[in-house]
Amino acid sequence: MTAVLFILFAGFAVGCAISMIAQRNPLYSAISLIGVFVSLACLYVMLAAPFIAAVQVIIYAGAIMVLVVFVIMLLNVEQEERVPTRLRSLIPIAIGLAAILFAEAAFIIFFVHTSPSTPTGNTSDVGLTSSIGAGLFTSYLLPFEITSLLLLMAIVGAMTLARSGGLLPQSAVVVPGYQVLAKDVLDPHAAPDLTPVVAHTTVEVERLLGLENAPHLRDKG
Amino acid sequence: MEDLKHAAWILAGILVAFFVVMTMVAYTVLAERRVLGFIQGRLGPNRVGPGGFLQPLADLIKFIFKEDIVPDKSTRFVYFLAPVIATTAALMTIVVYPFGPEIHLPFINKTVQLVIARFDIALLYVLGVTSVGVYGVALAGWSSNNKYSLMGGLRSSAQMISYELALGLALIGVILQSGTLDLYSIVEQQAGHLGISGWNIIWAQELGFVIYLISAIAETNRVPFDLPEAETELVAGFHTEYSAMKFALFFLAEYVNMFTVSMLATTLFLGGWNGPFVHQLPWLGVFYFLGKVILFLFLYIWLRGTLPRFRFDQLMSFGWKFLVPAAIINIVITATLQWSPLFDYVSTFLKTPTGLWG
Numbered sequence: 001m002t003a004v005l006f007i008l009f010a011g012f013a014v015g016c017a018i019s020m021i022a023q024r025n026p027l028y029s030a031i032s033l034i035g036v037f038v039s040l041a042c043l044y045v046m047l048a049a050p051f052i053a054a055v056q057v058i059i060y061a062g063a064i065m066v067l068v069v070f071v072i073m074l075l076n077v078e079q080e081e082r083v084p085t086r087l088r089s090l091i092p093i094a095i096g097l098a099a100i101l102f103a104e105a106a107f108i109i110f111f112v113h114t115s116p117s118t119p120t121g122n123t124s125d126v127g128l129t130s131s132i133g134a135g136l137f138t139s140y141l142l143p144f145e146i147t148s149l150l151l152l153m154a155i156v157g158a159m160t161l162a163r164s165g166g167l168l169p170q171s172a173v174v175v176p177g178y179q180v181l182a183k184d185v186l187d188p189h190a191a192p193d194l195t196p197v198v199a200h201t202t203v204e205v206e207r208l209l210g211l212e213n214a215p216h217l218r219d220k221g
Numbered sequence: 222m223e224d225l226k227h228a229a230w231i232l233a234g235i236l237v238a239f240f241v242v243m244t245m246v247a248y249t250v251l252a253e254r255r256v257l258g259f260i261q262g263r264l265g266p267n268r269v270g271p272g273g274f275l276q277p278l279a280d281l282i283k284f285i286f287k288e289d290i291v292p293d294k295s296t297r298f299v300y301f302l303a304p305v306i307a308t309t310a311a312l313m314t315i316v317v318y319p320f321g322p323e324i325h326l327p328f329i330n331k332t333v334q335l336v337i338a339r340f341d342i343a344l345l346y347v348l349g350v351t352s353v354g355v356y357g358v359a360l361a362g363w364s365s366n367n368k369y370s371l372m373g374g375l376r377s378s379a380q381m382i383s384y385e386l387a388l389g390l391a392l393i394g395v396i397l398q399s400g401t402l403d404l405y406s407i408v409e410q411q412a413g414h415l416g417i418s419g420w421n422i423i424w425a426q427e428l429g430f431v432i433y434l435i436s437a438i439a440e441t442n443r444v445p446f447d448l449p450e451a452e453t454e455l456v457a458g459f460h461t462e463y464s465a466m467k468f469a470l471f472f473l474a475e476y477v478n479m480f481t482v483s484m485l486a487t488t489l490f491l492g493g494w495n496g497p498f499v500h501q502l503p504w505l506g507v508f509y510f511l512g513k514v515i516l517f518l519f520l521y522i523w524l525r526g527t528l529p530r531f532r533f534d535q536l537m538s539f540g541w542k543f544l545v546p547a548a549i550i551n552i553v554i555t556a557t558l559q560w561s562p563l564f565d566y567v568s569t570f571l572k573t574p575t576g577l578w579g
Binding site for chain 2: 001025027028031034038041050051053054055057058061062063066069070073074128129
C-alpha cells in the first residue's frame with residue numbers, strides 16, 4: 001500500500017519536475033512547479049510530517065506560486081524562443097552536479113540496504129504540530145525571533161522599494177474613473193512638488209497634458 | 222486486510238458525504254432562486270415538479286446537453302485544467318468536517334465517529350486546499366484569451382488572497398482557545414450546558430466570528446463582495462468564456478465553497494454537532510450540524526437579496542485596513558483572556574464536557 005502510494009507521488013513529482021524544465025511556456029513551467037510542491041506535500045504526509053506538508057502547500061503552492069503566476073499573467077510573457085547557445089558554458093558543471101546527485105542517491109540506497117537496523121516508522125512525534133510549536137518557542141526561540149525580524153525587514157523593504165517614485169501625498173485620493181497625475185508628469189521643473197492634479201474628464205486631461213491640438217498623440221483605444 | 226477494510230470504510234464515507242453535499246448544493250441553488258424571488262416579489266422557478274422540486278435535475282440535464290464552446294486562441298490545456306482545479310479544491314475539504322458525535326451503527330454492531338478523516342492538522346489542511354483553489358480562478362481568467370476574463374480572474378485572485386489572510390488570522394483565536402488543530406476535538410470541547418453554553422461564539426470569539434464570516438463571504442466571491450462577476454463592468458468575470466459543463470463546474474465550485482465555509486463556521490464557532498440532548502440521542506447531532514449549515518446558507522441568500530456591491534478599492538482597503546488589524550486585536554484579546562485566571566474559571570464552568578442535559 002505504502003509502496004504504491006510512494007511510487008505514485010514520487011513519479012508525479014519527478015514527472016512534474018522534468019516538465020517544469022522542458023516547457024517553453026513559462027506558465028506551464030509554473031503549473032508544473034505547483035505539481036511538484038503538491039506531490040512533495042503528499043510525500044511529507046507519508047513520512048509522518050503532516051505539519052510540514054500543510055505548510056508546504058499553504059506557503060509554496062498557495063502563496064509564493066500565486067505571485068509567480070500573477071507576474072507571468074500580467075507581463076503576458078510569450079513563449080520563449082529557443083536559444084541553444086545561451087549558458088552553454090554551464091553544461092559541464094550541470095553534468096558534474098547531476099553526477100554527484102546520482103552518486104549520493106546510489107550511496108544512500110546502498111547504505112540503507114546494508115544497514116543492520118532500519119528505524120521503525122510512525123513512532124516519532126517530531127512532525128506533529130505540537131512538538132514543532134514547543135520546539136520553536138523553547139529551545140529554538142532565538143533563531144525563531146531572528147527569522148521573524150528578518151522577515152519583517154523584508155516586508156518593510158518591499159514596501160519602500162514599491163513606493164519609491166510613485167509616492168503620493170497623504171491628502172491624495174485615488175478614485176477609479178478619475179485621472180490623478182503627479183505634477184512632474186506635466187512640468188519637469190516641478191518634480192519635487194508631488195501635489196496631484198485631479199482631472200475629472202478626458203477633455204480636461206488632454207488640456208492638462210497639452211494634447212488638444214495634437215490628435216495623433218491620443219490613445220486610440 | 223485491516224488496511225483494506227479501513228480504506229473501504231473511508232471510501233464509503235466519502236461517497237455518502239459527496240452525495241449529501243451534492244444534493245444539498247443542488248437544492249441550495251433552487252432555494253436561492255426561490256428565496257430571491259420571494260424577496261423581490263416574484264415567484265421564481267416553480268414549474269418543474271411540485272414547487273420546482275426537480276428544477277436542479279432539469280438544470281443539470283441542460284448543462285450536459287449544451288454546446289461546449291472553446292474560444293479560439295485560448296490556451297487549451299490550461300483552459301481545461303482550470304475548472305478541474307476549482308472543483309477538486311472545493312470538494313477536497315469535505316472529508317475533514319465532523320458532522321456528528323460517536324454513534325452506534327445498529328445492524329453491523331460497530332461504534333464510529335461521524336467524521337471521514339480525523340487527523341492532527343485538519344484545520345491547516347482546509348486552509349491549504351482552499352489556497353490552491355485560487356489557481357482555478359486565476360488560470361481560467363488567463364487562459365480564456367479575453368480581457369474581461371483576465372480582469373475578472375486577477376480581481377478575484379487578489380480578493381481571495383487578501384481575505385484569506387484575515388480569514389486565517391480570525392481562526393487563530395479559536396486555535397488558541399482549544400489548543401488543537403483537530404476539528405473533532407475542537408467540536409468536542411464546545412460541549413456544555415444544554416450543548417449550547419460551550420460554543421466558541423458565546424465565549425470570547427464574537428469578534429473572531431464576525432471577521433471570519435465577512436472574510437468567508439469575500440473568499441467565496443459572493444454578494445456584497447462579488448467583484449469578479451460585476452456584470453456591468455466585466456460581463457461575467459473569469460468564467461465569461463466558459464459554457465456548458467465547464468461553466469457548471471465553476472458554478473458547482475462556488476456553491477460547494479459556500480457550503481464548506483459554512484461547515485467550518487459551524488464547526489469552529491457554533492459548536493458543530495453540539496446541541497440539546499445530543500448525549501441521549503447521538504443522531505440528533507447530525508441534524509443540528511446540517512441545520513446550522515443551512516442557517517449560514519440562508520444568510521448568504523439573504524445578503525444577496527439585500528446588499529449592493531462594494532467598489533474594488535473599498536473592498537481592498539476594508540480587507541487590509543480593517544479586517545486584518547481587527548483579527549490581530551482578536552488574537553491579542555484571546556491570548557490575554559487565556560492567560561487570566563478568571564477566564565479559566567468561567568470557561569471550566571461553561572465548558573463542562575457533558576453539562577446539564579448535555
